[in-house]
Amino acid sequence: MATAKRARIRETETARIRPLITPEGVDLRVKLADAGTRASAFLLDVVFLSTAGIIITIVAIFGLRGLGRDQLQPLFVVWIILVFLLRNAYFLVFEAGRRAATPGKRILGIRVASRSGAGLSVDQIIARNLMREIEVFLPLSILAGRGGAGLADTLTTVFGLAWALLFALFPLFNRDRLRIGDLLAGTWVVEAPKRSLLEDLSVRQDPVAKAFRFSQAQLDAYGIAELHKLEEVLRRHDYFALRAVAETIGHKIGITIEPTDSRVFLTAYYGDLRAHLERKLLLGNRKADKFAR
DSSP, rough: OOOHHHHHEEEEEEEEEEEOOOOTTTBOOOEBBBBBHHHHHHHHHHHHHHHHHHHHHHHHHSTTTOOHHHHHHHHHHHHHHHHHHHHHHHHHHHHSSSTTOOOHHHHHTEEEEETSSSSOOOOHHHHHHHHHHHIIIIIHHEEEEEOSSSHHHHHHHHHHHHHHHHHHHGGSSSSTTHHHHHHHEEEEEEEOOOSSSOOTTSSOSSSSHHHHHOOHHHHTTTTHHHHHHHHHHHHOHHHHHHHHHHHHHHHHTOOOOOOOGGGHHHHHHHHHHHHHHHHHHHOOOOOOTTTTT
């Protein structure tokens, strides 16, 4: 009984693993976040947003308490616009950052990732978050705006609930648990568990790693974006991903790597590349990625 249960759990976990092909052609497997975790992260973000909105409202009320009703009406419109901008800026700014996650997502260990394997673009972030207005906040606004108990208000309530339910249940009817916003933007929400303490990857503890030396031309092959990707690969401890990345980098810089040396080679290259990029930054030369000159 217990064995069958563990097998089902393992099968469920495996079903959420997806290939993520980087522009280098390397398969970095990711694990999709489940619907419950995504919903919990969104509720946390709503709590943070609501708290900020309440604080702003209280401050505004105390600051404008001497104004008359006629003067308050246009200010109420301004307040609605500010709330709209606040909630959109919240999601856009945090997901456009390096961690690609709002505070709610970071707490629960998930993040947004592009299904193409490249970095998230501004267009993708805008598309998936503006769709949230249509999926969630617009039907909620319809429900909040009903004013009585007549037939029209009843129909409005039914329409708003059906709208919200349709979009809320949409992730349950597709294999990757995608929102409409994810579908249009080409994104996934994947697991990115926090690590309380991370080792310094630039330290060459292995004797084999100490034997690798790289020329300036070999280090100039990659930039900051690739350094971050390499760090992610090293911290995941995935043998097949390490081997594939080592072969790709070795081919690009002209070094043949034995499969058993993949991790120590990548550790050595990571340390030297990080130091190389840091020296260039001190001189005011920022190499964002491998395409920069």
